[in-house]
Amino acid sequence: MTEPLSREDVSHVAKLARLRLTEEELVRYTEQLGKILVHAQDLNSLDLAGVAPTAHPFGLVNVVRQDEVHPSIDPAAVLAEAPDAEDGRFAVPRIVGEAP
Amino acid sequence: MSLPNGWEMVIGLEVHTELKTKTKLFCGCANAFGSAPNTQVCPICLGLPGSLPVMNERAVELAMAIGFALNCTIQDSTFHRKNYFYPDMPKDYQISQYDVPINAHGYLTLPDGFRVSIERAHMEEDTGKTTHLGTSGRIHGADRSLVDYNRSGVPLVEIVSGPDIRTSQQARDYVAELRAILIAIGASDGRMEEGSLRVDANVSVRKADAPFGTRCEIKNLNSLRSLQRAIEYEALRQIEVLEDGGKIRQETRHWDEDRGETSTLRVKEEAEDYRYFREPDLVDLAPDQAWRDRVKAGLPRLPAERRGLIESLLGELSDAQRDAVATIVDQGLDEYVLGVADAKGDVSLALARTANEIAANVAGRTNLSVANFVATVAMEQLGQLSATQAKTVLGELLESGGDPAAIAKAKGFEQLSSDTLSVTVGELIEANPDEWQRFKDGDDKLAQFFIGLVMKATKGQANGKAVIAELQSRR
Amino acid sequence: MKTAQQIANDVRAGESALVAVEASLAAIKARNEELNVFLYVDEDGARTAAEAVDAKVRRGEDPGLLAGVPIALKDNMCTTGIPTTCSSKILEGWKPPYNATVVDMLAAQGAISMGKTNLDEFAMGSSTENSAFGPTRNPLDPTRVPGGSSGGSAAAVAAEMTPLSLGSDTGGSIRQPAALCGLVGVKPTYGLVSRYGLIAFASSLDQIGPFASTVTDAALLLEAISGHDPMDSTSLPEPAPSLVAHVNDGVAGKRIALVRELVEGADDAVVASVNRAVEVLKDAGATIVELSIPELHLGLSAYYLIAPAEASSNLARYDGVRFGNRIDGDDVTAMMEATRTAGFGAEVKRRIMLGTYALSAGYFDAYYGQALKVRTRMIEAFAAAYQQADMIIGATTPSVAFTFGSKTNDPMAMYLNDVFTIPTNLAGEAALSVPFGTGEADLPIGVQLLGPGRSEARLFAAARVLEIADGR
Structure with a gap:
């Protein structure tokens, strides 16, 4: 955790996040994210052995709803906001590669 | 493989x-x-x-x-x-x-x-x-x-x-x-x-x-x-x-x-x-x-347990019967076989009729009560219906419901009286002395030969089991 | 300008709701161009809603807690058929097919929505300079920022365009602009207000809350929007608490902790205001204890891993497939990349990448996993403090409103603005900022009051004591 991230890391992360970076942005983000991550190393100043992570502020459990049908929204209204639609469906350019 | x-x-x-x-x-x-x-x-x-x-x-x-x-x-x-x-x-x-x-x-x-x-x-x-x-x-x-x-x-x-x-x-x-x-x-x-x-x-x-x-x-x-x-x-x-x-x-x-x-x-x-x-x-x-x-x-009995139950009612069973049990359990038709078992009927016969006739028309099960199925199997078992007739009655029940006895009557499936059957069997024995002798000598395969002749003579109205009983009594 | 409470009382007494609505529209027209507060003003909708409130009053029906009160909504809350942008190009022009739960609750209580206010894109920022539609100016000094990310909602009330507004607070986005604009701003207990229809930034931290110019108005608005919502699994199960009724309860017998880490590094004037507030509360019968909570130092680091991590996932859906803007590409991946690259601003991209990195294989334990453990320690540390005190006092921000561009080139400097407000979000607890005293250039200073979950009534009562002492 002592090494801040490399330019390759930033490039990989941008790809995972579906963002394209210019060369200039790549340099800038590498520096800025590195600074933030160096600051984040203060988290290691606490002894956190055996501490449970908190993903959620309150311990609510079993929040469920009844299995009852509610009206869906008008399909015309759904597709009205679609960038592209055809035949009642959302249209996208060709898909390269299968879903995981 | x-x-x-x-x-x-x-x-x-x-x-x-x-x-x-x-x-x-x-x-x-x-x-x-x-x-x-x-x-x-x-x-x-x-x-x-x-x-x-x-x-x-x-x-x-x-x-x-x-x-x-x-x-x-x-x-x-x-x-x-x-x-x-x-x-x-x-x-x-x-x-x-x-x-x-x-x-x-x-x-x-x-x-x-x-x-x-x-x-x-x-x-x-x-x-x-x-x-x-x-x-x-x-x-x-x-x-x-x-x-x-x-x-x-x-x-x-x-x-x-x-x-x-x-x-x-x-x-x-x-x-x-x-x-x-x-x-x-x-x-x-x-x-x-x-x-x-x-x-x-x-x-x-x-x-x-x-x-x-x-x-x-x-x-x-x-x-x-x-x-x-x-x-x-x-x-x-x-x-x-x-x-x-x-x-x-x-x-x-x-x-x-x-x-x-x-x-x-x-x-x-x-x-x-x-x-x-x-x-x-x-x-x-x-x-x-x-x-x-x-x-x-709220869990129902699982298929393995249900298969086990039916198999235990059958005793020794063939591979075909094992498949038949699997089929009826898969399709949730257990109740028909179990109904016949409860009525002390012929479980093996019930299994065959369920796995063949009912499984072929699962949608029709809403028309066929367990009681009517039990009654039909009993009629077949008692020789009041031949196998072919029983299948026809079940087909009709699955298609449109009704009472099995009434359907049998309407279809003219009047059971041959035992007297008529006895006369017919006697006539056929006389007409086929060589075959009769061989049967008497212990060739059981010839039972099928006589059943075939009786069925032909009675246009399928005879019951196979009743024919065998008649033949045995004369052997 | 009349308070929300006065307007609601007058409307219930028979004054047309249109009076307040027209005053609000006039105030918006007068300064919106200069200050860039509203991204969308719903003139027709406001007048129609006002007429409906009037009709209810005429029929003798209860027009609601907020009858005829104009209100401004941060533009990250969904409104049926009305553009909802999050101040992002990627959502420009998008009209949601549904209302956020708070929007429906406000309407049910007779409030009149005037329109949607500017914010830092997707609520990521502390100055409203990150909006794709230009910065909002501080009505008290237009050369300075109003704070952020709910800068537009703060400015709407500070410029007297509306007596009330709603913001959202993920790391201080209500309390910090409230402090910088001289308003009361509340970050309610996590789960007190439904998040359904609030466009998510960091789901485990986000909470909607009120801006108002008085403590009573803030309590009134929070009471109107609180309560269980079956559409939000993280909504607290109980009904809305009674808040307005306790505003004048005072602080006699209350134990209030001055926490060193919540004033450390603040400007002298800010520290002086907090110290003076402590004296006022003491004079009003509170017992003061001084505490140190060293874990608070780690809040910033934990927050800047947890919030971006959640955001990187929450913002994945802006992919050009179902809604919003699309930039075409040869295949679907190219289309998504082009859309997101053109649609998101620099700060949003920075946080998406930071969060993606923090969650990615090989770094999860070192960053995100560690941050979640610090969160646990933060909650435990607050719980220990609340054994000794009923509430905590500190500064809301290290300084008064700063000038445009002074922190935009250094993300870390901007993030430090949130150092006093972040811990409450991590703990899921309650806090508010109340104006108390002034600093540089006579600009307002905010004092922050913090309490455990569901302690809002207590915090309002203490804030009211300070408000009276400040001559309001």
Whole structure:
């Protein structure tokens, strides 16, 4: 955790996040994210052995709803906001590669 | 199928079942197959900004029921986001269970007693459906795709077996048994062709007792037949590669049912980086004892137990009868056979009529009460109806209901009186003295010869058993 | 300008709701061009809603707690058929097919929505300089920022365009602009207000809350929007608490902790205001204890891993497939990349990448996993403090409103603005900022009051004591 991230890391992360970076942005983000991550190393100043992570502020459990049908929204209204639609469906350019 | 040169298959199966709920996992849109595209969607299952998921109670209960049926530990569980971009995934992450699934460490026993371990059976949401436009209809070569989100957010349970399966037949038996269980407990309608039950097979090969080989995951297995064929093809393909000195690449492969072969779909270059983290929009599941007990108490008898019950009523049974038992349990027709058993009738006869006549028209069962079935079987057993007549009466009952005795009468299935039968048999013996002598000398096969003659003479109105009784009395 | 409470009383007494609505529209027209507060003004909708309130009054029906009160909504809350942008190009022009729960609750209580206010894109920022539609100016000094990310909602009340507004607070996005604009701003207990229809930034931290110019108005608005929502799994199960009734309860007998880490590093004038507030509360009968909570130092680091991590996932859905803007590409991946690259601003991209990195294989344990453990320690540390005190006092921000561009080139300097407000979000607890005294250039200073979950009534009562002492 002592090494801040490399330019390759930033490039990989941008790809995972579906963002394209210019060369200039790549340099800038590498520096800025590195600074933030160096600051984040203060988290290691606490002894956190055996501490449970908190993903959620309150311990609510079993929040469920009844299995009852509610009206869906008008399909015309759904597709009205679609960038592209055809035949009642959302249209996208060709898909390269299968879903995981 | 046995493999050449001491090779052995190692198979693990991942079965996704859609749950038979009224609504989706996280919203109140209908969970129904076959509606017009994008008519069962709302801000939640479309992943619109600001929308939030709320868990369907019935889906949790069905997931727990699956856990109980598969002898799993049902535990407090959490939900995670599996992050990846794909147009059929509206939020570009899937809500799924990751390190702490609702069900873990179970097993399923095959009809032959072989036990397959279940690693986990966890809850997750389904994706939308993509249609590829272009020449092939498949993803390759399409220039445009269309997405329908009706299926998006439908509740799924993914059941992951251990790598315990060693033959394609076992794989088939496993899925058949699992499907029977899911149908029996009302969790799934088990339709592989419609995709409500989806099977992926992880296949590798090894020499006996060697460490596991590199596995490939086979997708697009839309029937039990496809599953078995695909596994056999894939195992032989891998053996060929290995025997030629090659290496198996870990990849996902597509089964082509028409061509009867698998082909590369996606190579796993490195472990995908799904960036799993706890879903902050949902809270944990921690079903208390009362809730667990309630679900467990609601479980019906499972197929294995039901088969055992019927088989115990039959005593020794043939392979054909074993298959017949499996068929009627799969289709939930046990009550007919059990009804005949309760009435102290002929269970073997009841099994045959259920597995053949009723199973051929399952939809007609609403017209056929257990009492009427018991009565029809009794009439046949007592010789009041011939086998052919009994089948006709059952067919009529399944088609349009009614009273079996009245149908028999209306069809003119008046039973031959024993006097008439006796006269007919006597005449036929006189006309065929040589055959009669041989029968008297102990050639039992000739009984069939005389039955045939009696049937012909009585236009099928005689009962085979009554004919045999008459012949025996004169022997 | 009349307070929300006065307007609601007058409307219930028979004054037309149109009076307040027209005053609000006039105030918006007068300064919106200069200050860039509203991204969308719903003139027709406001007048129609006002007439409906009048009709209810005429029929003798209860017009609601907020009858005829104009209100401004931060533009990250969904409104049916009305553009909802999050101040991002990627959502420009998007009209949601549904209302956020709070929007429906406000309408049910007779409030009149005037329109949607500017914010830092997707609520990521502390100055409203990150909006794709230009910065909002501080009505008290237009050369300075109003704070952020709810800068538009703060400015709407500070410029007397509306007596009330709603913001959202993920790391201080209500309290910090409230402090910089001289308003009362509340970050309610996590789960007190429904998040359904609030466009998520960081789901485990986000909470909607009120801006008002008086403590009573803030309590009134929070009471109107609180309560269980079955559409939000993280919504607290109980009904709305009674808040307005307790505003004048005072602080006699209350134990208030001055926490060193919540004033450390603040400007002298800010520290002086906090110290003076402590004296006022003491004079009003509170017992003061001084405490140190060293874990608070780690809040910033934990926050800047947890919030971006959640955001990186929450913002994945802006992919050009179902809604919003699309930039075409040869295949679907190219289309998604082009859309997101053109649609998101620099700060949003920075946080998406930071969060993606923190969650990615190989770094999860070192960053995100560690941050979640610090969160646990933060909650435990607060719980220990609340054994000794009923509430905590500190500064809201280290300084008064700063000038445009002074922190935009250094993300870390900007993030430090949130150092006093972040811990409450991590703990899921309650806090508010109340104006108390002034600093540089006579600009307002905010004093922060913090309490455990569901302690809002107590915090309002203490804030009211300070408000009276400050001559309001």
